[in-house]
Amino acid sequence: MGLFSWFSPTPEKRIGRAEKMISSGRFADARDELAGLDVGNAKALLAQAERGLTQANLEAARSWADAGDDERVERHLELAERFHQGGLEDEFKRIRRYVREIRQARKNEAEEYQRKQEAKLLDYDAPAFLSGAPVPGLPEGLSEDELMHAQMRISLVLENYPKSLQATAPEVGPDYARAVLMIEDGKAEEALQVLLKMDSSQPLVRYERARAAFILGDAAAARDELNAFARIASGHHIMGNRHSAEFLAQMTAEAGDIRAAITILMKLRETESRHGGFLLAQLLFADEKYAQAETILRDLIRNFPKQTALYKLLAQVRVAAGFRVQAMRVLEQALEATHCAPGTCGFQPPDPEVKRLLAILYLEDNIEPDRARELMSQIPPAKKPLWDDVYLQALHAKRTNNDSAETLAKTLLANTPQTHPAHTRATAYLLGG
Numbered sequence: 001m002g003l004f005s006w007f008s009p010t011p012e013k014r015i016g017r018a019e020k021m022i023s024s025g026r027f028a029d030a031r032d033e034l035a036g037l038d039v040g041n042a043k044a045l046l047a048q049a050e051r052g053l054t055q056a057n058l059e060a061a062r063s064w065a066d067a068g069d070d071e072r073v074e075r076h077l078e079l080a081e082r083f084h085q086g087g088l089e090d091e092f093k094r095i096r097r098y099v100r101e102i103r104q105a106r107k108n109e110a111e112e113y114q115r116k117q118e119a120k121l122l123d124y125d126a127p128a129f130l131s132g133a134p135v136p137g138l139p140e141g142l143s144e145d146e147l148m149h150a151q152m153r154i155s156l157v158l159e160n161y162p163k164s165l166q167a168t169a170p171e172v173g174p175d176y177a178r179a180v181l182m183i184e185d186g187k188a189e190e191a192l193q194v195l196l197k198m199d200s201s202q203p204l205v206r207y208e209r210a211r212a213a214f215i216l217g218d219a220a221a222a223r224d225e226l227n228a229f230a231r232i233a234s235g236h237h238i239m240g241n242r243h244s245a246e247f248l249a250q251m252t253a254e255a256g257d258i259r260a261a262i263t264i265l266m267k268l269r270e271t272e273s274r275h276g277g278f279l280l281a282q283l284l285f286a287d288e289k290y291a292q293a294e295t296i297l298r299d300l301i302r303n304f305p306k307q308t309a310l311y312k313l314l315a316q317v318r319v320a321a322g323f324r325v326q327a328m329r330v331l332e333q334a335l336e337a338t339h340c341a342p343g344t345c346g347f348q349p350p351d352p353e354v355k356r357l358l359a360i361l362y363l364e365d366n367i368e369p370d371r372a373r374e375l376m377s378q379i380p381p382a383k384k385p386l387w388d389d390v391y392l393q394a395l396h397a398k399r400t401n402n403d404s405a406e407t408l409a410k411t412l413l414a415n416t417p418q419t420h421p422a423h424t425r426a427t428a429y430l431l432g433g
Contacts, residue, residue: 021049027052051085051087053080055080061202072256148330150181159186161204166272173198175194186215195208195212202232209221209225210226226248226251236295245264245268265280277299288320290318290321297310306337354376358375360391362375376396390408390412395430412429
């Protein structure tokens with residue numbers, strides 16, 4: 001009997017396993033283990049597991065409320081309702097009240113921000129052609145309110161540009177205002193046609209052409225316009241929420257010249273080290289300069305310890321360089337860096353992608369099976385599973401000798417192009433050792 005007891009465990013063994021799962025917080029696994037049992041204290045343990053699931057989902061709802069993700073809040077509240085067997089009504093009320101208060105606070109904050117923006121606009125020293133007189137070139141037939149709104153929108157764009165460039169706005173004329181509004185309204189093609197007819201010696205014209213080209217997916221044209229912008233604007237500048245040199249590097253890379261893009265960012269960071277670090281690390285990774293990418297990412301993590309994107313990229317760099325255990329460590333570090341109680345120390349909900357990447361590495365190397373299973377249980381189900389989701393399930397099936405392993409592997413490989421690196425990776429780990 002001993003040999004086969006693993007495949008057909010007795011109710012007592014299943015109950016024993018469920019007790020251990022509950023004590024370690026694995027309530028979903030315990031619930032599955034107890035399914036169909038009606039002996040001993042199975043029912044009491046099932047109730048305990050479902051109570052734990054209810055409380056875990058209520059806490060998750062609270063966490064996602066802190067993060068401002070209403071969709072996930074509702075999902076976890078629904079799950080909590082599904083598992084609730086009574087006795088936690090006050091806890092439900094408390095969490096729902098907390099969610100309402102958080103949402104109201106966000107609404108109040110947004111309204112206050114809008115009021116401040118409007119007040120700021122009243123103090124903004126707009127160029128002459130935005131000073132209140134009708135703006136030639138804007139759509140005709142606008143009401144006074146619509147005209148004021150259009151002027152405010154243009155002012156919001158210009159106020160984030162350097163003062164020296166703001167001062168050139170009157171020289172470019174009303175067509176510039178019209179083109180800016182078109183870009184802001186998602187009409188990049190129409191805006192570009194207007195901008196191409198304007199004075200090419202004006203730096204604002206060249207920069208807006210670059211913005212329009214970027215939106216239209218023409219990286220080479222955006223790169224050329226940004227180079228022209230830098231020549232006539234006496235160098236690069238911070239333009240709104242990005243530096244024009246970083247923008248140029250991005251467009252240069254997308255146009256196919258990664259090494260030239262790296263050179264642009266290296267030069268930028270000689271004088272302005274605050275800009276371009278993450279993009280530079282991405283480009284060095286793409287150019288297989290792993291040691292340099294690691295140095296930059298470690299420095300960024302020291303300055304921004306809660307940015308999980310930095311940890312994920314560093315893990316990818318280490319895997320590519322052959323340091324897989326170190327990659328696992330940095331992903332565990334990412335989870336630890338953002339781990340704290342909701343509402344304290346800048347709490348962020350755990351990143352499911354970090355857990356997915358870490359679980360994949362553990363399963364690929366066939367180590368830490370319990371940790372991999374724990375991580376998988378914490379990843380919310382995806383509405384539309386991505387390749388990594390299916391790959392993770394296939395790896396888990398293989399490592400646990402599940403009957404579905406072969407089918408999952410063949411299906412995944414059949415739907416992965418043979419020329420893609422993912423096909424080689426899946427073949428090695430799903431069909432290999």
